[in-house]
Amino acid sequence: MTVTIDNFQKMKNIQLLSTFFLMILFVACNNKQPKLAMENKSTSVFPKGNKITNNNFTGTAWLQMLVNNDSTYDTSIGNVTFEPGARTNWHKHPGGQILLITDGSGYYQEKGKPAQLLHKGDVVKIPPDVEHWHGAAPDKELTHIAISPNLQKGSVVWLKPVTDEEYSQMGK
Amino acid sequence: MTVTIDNFQKMKNIQLLSTFFLMILFVACNNKQPKLAMENKSTSVFPKGNKITNNNFTGTAWLQMLVNNDSTYDTSIGNVTFEPGARTNWHKHPGGQILLITDGSGYYQEKGKPAQLLHKGDVVKIPPDVEHWHGAAPDKELTHIAISPNLQKGSVVWLKPVTDEEYSQMGK
Numbered sequence: 001m002t003v004t005i006d007n008f009q010k011m012k013n014i015q016l017l018s019t020f021f022l023m024i025l026f027v028a029c030n031n032k033q034p035k036l037a038m039e040n041k042s043t044s045v046f047p048k049g050n051k052i053t054n055n056n057f058t059g060t061a062w063l064q065m066l067v068n069n070d071s072t073y074d075t076s077i078g079n080v081t082f083e084p085g086a087r088t089n090w091h092k093h094p095g096g097q098i099l100l101i102t103d104g105s106g107y108y109q110e111k112g113k114p115a116q117l118l119h120k121g122d123v124v125k126i127p128p129d130v131e132h133w134h135g136a137a138p139d140k141e142l143t144h145i146a147i148s149p150n151l152q153k154g155s156v157v158w159l160k161p162v163t164d165e166e167y168s169q170m171g172k
Numbered sequence: 173m174t175v176t177i178d179n180f181q182k183m184k185n186i187q188l189l190s191t192f193f194l195m196i197l198f199v200a201c202n203n204k205q206p207k208l209a210m211e212n213k214s215t216s217v218f219p220k221g222n223k224i225t226n227n228n229f230t231g232t233a234w235l236q237m238l239v240n241n242d243s244t245y246d247t248s249i250g251n252v253t254f255e256p257g258a259r260t261n262w263h264k265h266p267g268g269q270i271l272l273i274t275d276g277s278g279y280y281q282e283k284g285k286p287a288q289l290l291h292k293g294d295v296v297k298i299p300p301d302v303e304h305w306h307g308a309a310p311d312k313e314l315t316h317i318a319i320s321p322n323l324q325k326g327s328v329v330w331l332k333p334v335t336d337e338e339y340s341q342m343g344k
Contacts, residue, residue, distance in 0.1 A: 037327045045217075045274045045293055066272065066295050073268050073297065075247075096245050096309040100238065100317070102217045121217055123238050125245065145272070149247040 044103050046079040056158045058167075059086030059135075066140045066145070074152045082106060082126050082142045087135020087167060090159040092128075095150025099124040099134065106142030107170050108134045115170040118142065128153070216275050216315050218251040228330045230339075231258030231307075237316070246324045254278060254314045259307025259339060262331040264300075267322025270300050271296040271306065278314030280306045287342040290314065300325070305334045 049064025060083040067077040074095075079102075090111065099108070101122040108124050109115035111131040118124065118134070126132055128150075136142040148156070221236025222310070232255040239249040246267075251274075262283065273294040280296050281287035283303040290296065290306070296305055300322075308314040320328070 046272075047293075067270055067297065072299060073270065073321055075270065075319070076294075077270065077319070098239055098245065098247070098249065100218075100249070121219075123249075125239065129245060141249070145317075145321060147247070147249070149245055 015020065015159050048081050049093035050077060056089045057086060058161050059083060060087045069151045074150060076148045076151060078146050080144055080146055082136035084136050084140055085138050088133045089161045090131050090133050091159050092131050093126060093148055094128055096128040097126040098147040100145040102145060103143035104136065105140040106134065106136045108132065131159060194222035220253050221251060228261045229258060230333050231255060233258045240324045246322060248320045248323060250318050252316055252318055254308035256308050256312055257310050259334050260305045261333045262303050262305050264303050264329050265298060265320055267320065268298055268300040270319040271299040273318040275315035276308065277312040278306065278308045280304065300340060303331060
């Protein structure tokens, strides 16, 4: 094709028109961004609560109590969120504990046994007086509901922190 | 502007180009539909389980046991989904029960008291031996986790169905 002055003008018109349509395409499709963000939102039903400030955890974890213990139910229920890398100290429950994993990924380990990988929908039954820890994966948050029944048998007994060395052994 | 043969050809080109770009616009933006559908999905974490076939419920309800009772925990945990209009019979728990509402809307009523409206995120503490019922709103599903502690005190005691007349009194 020979580019004459007339053809050159036509091509310029087409170029302008193309730019115009690409702008429309950009604006029209750009509202997908917030929807993608919404899909990644947490499915947690209960509030994240307050940052835990005691020394029984490594890293940042959050607690929202759902049921405080009393002599009628002998049970406490808390919603716990661990940021990536966060975990409890080693500890044990005289009356046992049940974890309902509601979001994210993490680990549960009983002393002397390999760690178990936890996912949304998992249920963990922690037998009375068994030393253990639970927490998030190194690169993922973990949210669980912790149900502590039989509290007439005694409260949680907190032990030593889970060291970085112990935590890094998880996947091995 | 006089429409010459040459101008007519130019307009036709522009029309073809416009159609082409509108087609791209349609295809590029059309993948929004399934994402919108995903946003409306239920946030339930645990399976719906099996349809309840006993006579202790009115309407259709579903149960997924998460923890079966044993002598170590003395606790059972079930995920219950009520279809719109479905509800338990009147009943009572010798050791009490705790409901964690995880999805939808419904009602909880103790005998002789007004019904309480339930929403996602609510926690209901049902005292031992108090006659009550729970279930979905007439036009909404309800999903809750039912935690029954202190089962060494005895299992649930089932009573009469919640009649349509009793159920229709809820909002009054």
